[in-house]
Amino acid sequence: MKTAVLTDSASSFTPAEAEAMNVIMLPITVIFGDQEYLENVTITAPEFYRRLHDEEQLPTTAQITMHQMQEAFDQLSTAGYDEVICINLSSGITTFYENLCAYAPTVTNIKVYPFDTKIASAGEADLVRYAAYLVEQGEHAAEILPKLADLRQTIGLDFIVDNLSHLLRTGRISNTSALIGNLLQVKPMLTFDEAGKIIVDGKERTMRRAFAHALKDFDQAQAAADYPLQITVIDGNVPETAAEWVTQLQERDSQLTIIQSHLGPTLGVHTGEGVMGLLWSRDWRRELKEK
The missing domain is CATH 3.30.1180.10 (Hypothetical Protein Tm841; Chain: A;domain 3)
Structure with missing residues (x-):
């Protein structure tokens, strides 16, 4: 049994940090007018705040699509993973978790376990770090998810x-x-x-x-x-x-x-x-x- 951990860029990891933990991190899209950027890939935090300060038109975001998720699932399946724990933004501020829960049963090449962080930023990040550590210790989703829920209660x-x-x-x-x-x-x-x-x-x-x-x-x-x-x-x-x-x-x-x-x-x-x-x-x- 091979377990993967997947998160989104709202966890504030850099791509290098995610790679070092063997975590898959999908970027959320940030939109300025008609220009779209991938968080921490094609736009950095300093660049974002500079534009936020300088530009009249305020930015918006677009959540990760199920198509993007399926592409990640396909890559993980090809790499030999049997299951993936998805640790993403709180369901209270985005419909992503709800969408993923509805989509997960249709995925046939890897078992998908959505986890609702009910938090964002550093709180999401620490849940990801803990999951990555537990995977490194040889644990799987059935053992990891209750431990994540326990940690979430302390945040x-x-x-x-x-x-x-x-x-x-x-x-x-x-x-x-x-x-x-x-x-x-x-x-x-x-x-x-x-x-x-x-x-x-x-x-x-x-x-x-x-x-x-x-x-x-x-x-x-x-x-x-x-x-x-x-x-x-x-x-x-x-x-x-x-x-x-x-x-x-x-x-x-x-x-x-x-x-x-x-x-x-x-x-x-x-x-x-x-x-x-x-x-x-x-x-x-x-x-x-x-x-």
Whole structure:
């Protein structure tokens, strides 16, 4: 039995990183006007944010098609794989997972296992890393999927956008009725709910206060957990702020595993530039080392 892991470019891996893990990564399409680009293939994050800043027409995205998925399945089957675990964007912000679940039973040359991350970006990425590690250890989908679900349960996220205009424009935010006052004048605190939808979870006047809010949420999660947590600092083309957050986290706890992740074009279409986030989850690598 040979098992593959497949993800999409919203996981923020570079093609080289995915290849190093033996993970198949399919690029999501980013569209500026009548020009289409493949995320991290024909458009990089720096190029995307430059165009987002300079161009009047705002970009959109197009999800990976089932035709593209079938091409990947065919290649995996030819390479001798028997099954593939597909770890993609949350079903709460795209219909891709639903489409794949409907399509999977029609695939005859490889067994397809869709997994709903109910998250995006660094959260999706860590689920992919964990699956790739388990495959490397000789495990298969039947063993891996429950472990992915367990890890997913430990993920928490607070992210902060400059304003909600991009999320409102692309329809990726769910509880707009919860907005009180003019949130466009503050720093909206967002998270993913249990269904994997983006919701407003609060608001702060400044990024400094938003960071303190996120730290409080992390501290509460850490106090409640009977396992070690790792934390990821996510930024949307604001490396200086990310560096400040990392430094403050290191000063708070020198033993904490701190990872940095950058928001790529696909998610940048929906959040705009300047987003910052803290994502935490069970530190499975540390657990393995301490065994």
